[in-house]
Amino acid sequence: MTALTLTNVNKSFGPVHVLKDINIEVEDGEFVVFVGPSGCGKSTLLRVIAGLEDASSGEIRIADEVVNQTPPSKRGIAMVFQSYALYPHLNVRKNMSLALKQERQSAEVIEQRVSEASRMLDLDAYLDRFPSELSGGQRQRVAIGRAIVRQPKLFLFDEPLSNLDAALRMNTRIEIANLHDQLGASMIYVTHDQTEAMTLADKIVVLRDGRVEQVGSPMELYNNPVNQFVAGFLGSPAMNFLPAELMTPGDTRILGVRPEDLSIAGEGQIKAQVMHVEHLGGDTNVIATLGEHQITARLFGQHEVQAGQAISLGYSPDRTYFFDGDGQRLA
């Protein structure tokens, strides 16, 4: 069974064409991440799936049922928002149980589901507090709890970690991954952060300008990007792109090489000038310039490299990617 099938989904706001012929399948129990730069339409796509926006054309199926005309609350989905969107006038318990009350579930079912969710998310101590009395991380857990109690066919996460600080973001990320394992539910997760995408996803959908650029597992996309955009978007620091003619005169292609595939070599292919060095302890990032081009090398361990120094970087030819002038990958 597929949890979600999108067929030729289009969305326009007046003359602005935001989503262009989107075709995506989400298998049952799969964790799918929509990733892309801001303004690429990923949040709009999520809102179309949720039913908060109507698709201009195309078909949306959730659990093999066409839901184009179904209101959000009847689609069997639950959504977690970036801004938490907790009801300010209700305490945690009531925030979580409101949807169940609307579905006219019995008091026992509500009680049982709420206590189960609050146990999973460590919220037992806060059930009688109001959202204003909670920290950001706790609020986000309540928002997730509100989604869990509905036992939806499909979870939708809209950049749920963007409002949290770095440490909390990492913890919550792991919590969401655990949650996915425990519930075995189908989840769609929208983010602009490639780290979240790489760490959480079974399948990543890379979007740009309302189009799907590539779909695949994180490692597939990382090792085998179809174009320069996907290659540059996934991976941190990002892939280096240089005109190949710097190395081989007359070559019109664009050379792509990942920072970790570069190493300091006596007779390397690239001769550059070190501009800045980031010492991270475990890694050393060297940012160097080659004429007007900037190149980043990620060296494992600690290296004594000074800014201003001349450096020679080498790479192995089988760890390179080539793109044509339009950014399409060349074999």
Next chain:
Amino acid sequence: MNKARTNPLNTAAMHGALILYTLIALFPVFVILINSFKTRKAIFREPLALPDADSFSLIGYQTVMKQGDFFLYFQNSLIVTVATLFFVLLFGAMAAFALSEYRFKGNTLMGLYLALGIMIPIRIGTVAILEMMVATGLVNSLWALILVYTAQGLPLAVFILSEFMRQVSDDLKNAGRIDGLTEYTIFFKLVLPLVRPAMATVAVFNMIPIWNDLWFPLILAPAEETKTLTLGSQVFIGQFVTDWNAVLSALSMAILPVLVLYVIFSRQLIRGITSGAVK
């Protein structure tokens, strides 16, 4: 924090200015109040003196109580004001929600059309309104006043409230939709509580002109049983002789309910006026 703000001289100057303004604003009220407790002679001899043993008199209040059915006027004013506020807030908030929340053809045009009412005084249409009221048989009923004041208050209410409703988080409304709340529940349970300060602002801005209005009560509902307080007080003002004791006493009593309503709304009001400025 900013040094200039904690400077005691600046603080003193600021408070001085505020106190001065308070005095200026309260002075007429104070004069009305003290003079309402004085004899007629004392009012004219020393208008600013406090009532003492010689000049103290309740004659004004006695006249007011005897002449006309003052409690009825009072009740009429209260009914008209409270009912109008209710309708203005209810319909104003609903229209504002629709304008700020839903995309439909002519949304902007509708907003502009409603805002137009702020710029055009409703009194221009008095003759037409009177004709309409005569035709519908509403003359000399409180409904005539309530309807006119509601129409008068709506434009500003829609204008202010729609601005505030735009600031209510979209995510919150969408969370409600996904949880299966109806649009009415979202409006009443989620959005209205969040724009309460703005509602209080609208209520106060509408309340005082309605309570004090003489024009429409005089034209649309001058009958004895529908007289408002302001209109009722006019019987003491004659072309040649004015019963100042009675006028001042009536005015003193008229201030009271407005004061009470103001206190109810004021805590919200202060938040409403300053919100956005200090976040």
